[in-house]
Amino acid sequence: MSWEVVIGLEIHAQLATRSKIFSGASTAYGAEPNTQACLVDLGYPGVLPVLNEEVVHMAAMFGLAVNATVAPRSVFARKNYFYPDLPKGYQISQYELPIVEHGELFITDDDGNEKRIGITRAHLEEDAGKSIHEGLDRSSGIDLNRAGTPLLEIVSEPDIRSAKEAVAYMRKIHTIVRYLGISDGNMQEGSFRCDANVSVRPRGQTEFSTRTEIKNLNSFRFVERAINYEIERQIDLVEDGGEVVQETRLYDAANDETRSMRSKEEANDYRYFPDPDLLPVEIGAEYIENVRKQLPELPDAKQRRFVDEYGLKNADAAQLTSSRPLADYYEEAVAAADAKPQVVANWVIGDLIGALNKDGLGLADSRISAADLAGLVSRIHDNTISGKIAKQVFEAMWAGEGTADEIIEAKGLKQITDSSAIEAVVDKVIAENPGQVAEFKAGKDKLIGFFVGQVMKETKGQANPGQVNQILKQKLSS
Secondary structure, three states: OOEEEEEEEEEEEEOOOOEOOOOOOEOOOOOOOOOOOOHHHHOOOOOOOOOOHHHHHHHHHHHHHOOOEEOOEEOEEEEEOOOOOOOOOEEEEEOOOOOEEEEEEEEEOOOOOEEEEEEEEEEEEEOOOEEEOOOOOOOOEEEOOOOOOEEEEEEEOOOEOOHHHHHHHHHHHHHHHHHHOOOOOOOOOOOEEEEEEEEEEEOOOOOOOOOEEEEEEOOHHHHHHHHHHHHHHHHHHHHOOOOOOOEEEEEEOOOOEEEEEEEOOOHHHHOOEEOOOOOOEEOOHHHHHHHHHHOOOOHHHHHHHHHHHHOOOHHHHHHHOOOHHHHHHHHHHHHHOOOOHHHHHHHHHHHHHHHHHHOOOOHHHOOOOHHHHHHHHHHHHOOOOOHHHHHHHHHHHHOOOOOHHHHHHHHOOOOEOOHHHHHHHHHHHHHHOHHHHHHHHOOOHHHHHHHHHHHHHHOOOOEOHHHHHHHHHHHHHO
16 A cells, blocks of 8 residues: 655744743753742742743744744633643643744755645743653652743644655754744754654545654654654554554654653643733734844745855755855855855855864854955965865864965965976976877877876976866877
């Protein structure tokens, strides 16, 4: 039987506010357990939540960025369940009236085509605390520092049809929230994570099958692996005569498998009702337009502009716009370089990113500024150095030995462009290799590479390769 996969993602993006969604407690990462939870976060009797205005602004930015409707009226509700890391016995979230609805974004599907993925809603909620089991023998500890941290939960339509599409969609959301500056997207710290709802159905069937939910996936690699495992598990189960049970599962990365955690709750299990301590959030048209004016150029628009304005290959433009700092670095380098934008792109994508990855550094820690990279590329463009010598200069710049001009001068790396000087070296190489000359003249044209190599060796790589080729062909053909 041919199977179709149906996937929907619920992405939790921690909003980049300094204080929590309903209290003034800090959201800074890495504090000692239970040092950043105030009486509101702990659910003490008599305390009242006060909405952090900045989370509304951030949610509205996201809604506009994904072409969604920002609701003129949204309501906070209580989602009731009992768990040790939820001190109030309920979570404040949004249910029937979320702040963002009916958005969309576009990804590249498995066949290389553009595909629309619908966004059902994005709603505001508070995070729970964290249960800690390591190092406590048979006990569990509770750290409530995260309790009350503001989250934007982004729920997709079930439009995703493969694990790769799920990763592409998640990456796109990740890029957008970072472009907007509403989340740092740090997956290691739990600032960006997702739950994946997965089901399979016979191809051609329109009704949805029973789905399972894989909780708390915090890396793109784990999302792909967990979904692929779950797809195979469900297909094997159904083909063997079993039935998929609606449940919540956890992904075990060490064993590359999903495991049952608990039966999946329905909305009525949570007994949602409007929170009596919080007023509805009402947003006017003027507020929304002011937010719209503050939006930065978004990744898709920036990618199209890089192709149109700089003449870049689409794949290169996509990579350069994958993060806002990288796009800014590239544009700064292009503005300062006397070279073609595609050449600058090649150096950023190839050499710069390669060096960063090799040393485990982020762009903010780059040892070569955009202006200094522009200086290097400009020296290739004006024939001061060859592309091969430029690699050597780049390594010296990365090692902190100075700017391109300083290194070229100090090491005597200027390209030899004097035709008479190159011609003298060519004559010497031809005289020293009569056998190869005879073979070349007998029709072995590929030997031109041998002669070029010998000339470059004699000049320590500093002869202009174009001139070397031209002079060699003239001499060998005469």
